[in-house]
Amino acid sequence: MEEPQELSVQEKKETSGQERPAPGRYFVPSTDAHETEGGLTLVMEMPGVRRENLEVTLEEGVLKVEGRLDFSRYDGLEPVYTEYNVGHYERSFALSEKVDQQNIGATLENGVLTLTLPKSPAARPRRIDIS
Amino acid sequence: MARHPSPFDTMARLQQALDSYRTSPWLSAGLSGGGAFPPINVFRKGEGFALVAEIPGVGKDDIEIQVKGRSVRLSGNKAMAYPEGSATHRRERLAGRFDRALSLPIEIDPDHVEAELSDGVLTLSLNRAERDRPRTIKVA
Numbered sequence: 001m002e003e004p005q006e007l008s009v010q011e012k013k014e015t016s017g018q019e020r021p022a023p024g025r026y027f028v029p030s031t032d033a034h035e036t037e038g039g040l041t042l043v044m045e046m047p048g049v050r051r052e053n054l055e056v057t058l059e060e061g062v063l064k065v066e067g068r069l070d071f072s073r074y075d076g077l078e079p080v081y082t083e084y085n086v087g088h089y090e091r092s093f094a095l096s097e098k099v100d101q102q103n104i105g106a107t108l109e110n111g112v113l114t115l116t117l118p119k120s121p122a123a124r125p126r127r128i129d130i131s
Numbered sequence: 132m133a134r135h136p137s138p139f140d141t142m143a144r145l146q147q148a149l150d151s152y153r154t155s156p157w158l159s160a161g162l163s164g165g166g167a168f169p170p171i172n173v174f175r176k177g178e179g180f181a182l183v184a185e186i187p188g189v190g191k192d193d194i195e196i197q198v199k200g201r202s203v204r205l206s207g208n209k210a211m212a213y214p215e216g217s218a219t220h221r222r223e224r225l226a227g228r229f230d231r232a233l234s235l236p237i238e239i240d241p242d243h244v245e246a247e248l249s250d251g252v253l254t255l256s257l258n259r260a261e262r263d264r265p266r267t268i269k270v271a
Binding site: 006007008009010024025030031032033034035036040041043045046047048049050071073074075076077078079080081082083084085086087108110111112 | 181222251
């Protein structure tokens with residue numbers, strides 16, 4: 001097996017663009033995207049976001065993920081040294097493939113959201129049998 | 132008139148405070164491996180400290196926490212697994228092993244460290260060791 005790499009810190013990126021009515025800073029979650037014959041998998045890092053504060057919507061081919069942070073865990077804590085900031089997370093993806101909207105799967109584990117977006121049957125590659 | 136703090140105030144204050152302590156020299160003498168994974172925020176909590184680190188994708192069994200004297204050491208492995216034969220469209224997440232130590236200005240009581248891992252965030256509550264506590268001296 002390959003020796004694993006030494007891990008470095010990724011600086012969080014704030015979202016740019018439109019102003020929001022709700023206050024608070026938003027960050028862009030680091031995301032991996034993979035495609036198989038059956039569909040697309042998106043893996044997003046959103047540390048600190050609880051399941052009940054996560055919202056995934058798909059509208060007109062745009063997948064939007066929003067994870068809101070609960071700041072109550074910081075009650076009574078006074079910062080003395082910091083290396084990162086905290087905030088909500090948001091990111092949108094334009095999906096090129098037709099996605100089977102009824103069967104989108106989402107799991108959240110250890111602050112990592114995994115979305116499985118199966119292709120609709122019409123969009124799947126077909127093997128043509130030659131007779 | 133009594134003023135109730137709104138959750139938005141709390142949030143904005145926290146974010147501002149976190150920013151302003153980004154340049155804090157508080158730990159500079161004792162900090163080793165700055166810029167190393169995982170990123171850590173340190174908070175004062177009562178007489179002790181709370182360390183909060185973001186380690187998304189790292190499970191309970193993938194991290195080791197050691198406390199000795201004034202220092203805390205976090206080591207482990209952040210792994211990612213993807214199905215064979217999948218095409219990668221985007222790769223932003225990082226994987227690998229990590230090992231970093233942090234020195235605090237207090238002696239830590241190793242018997243009363245609380246560690247909690249939830250939603251990819253590790254919180255360590257550290258208390259000052261009894262023998263490190265200040266003592267009041269009476270003039271005879």
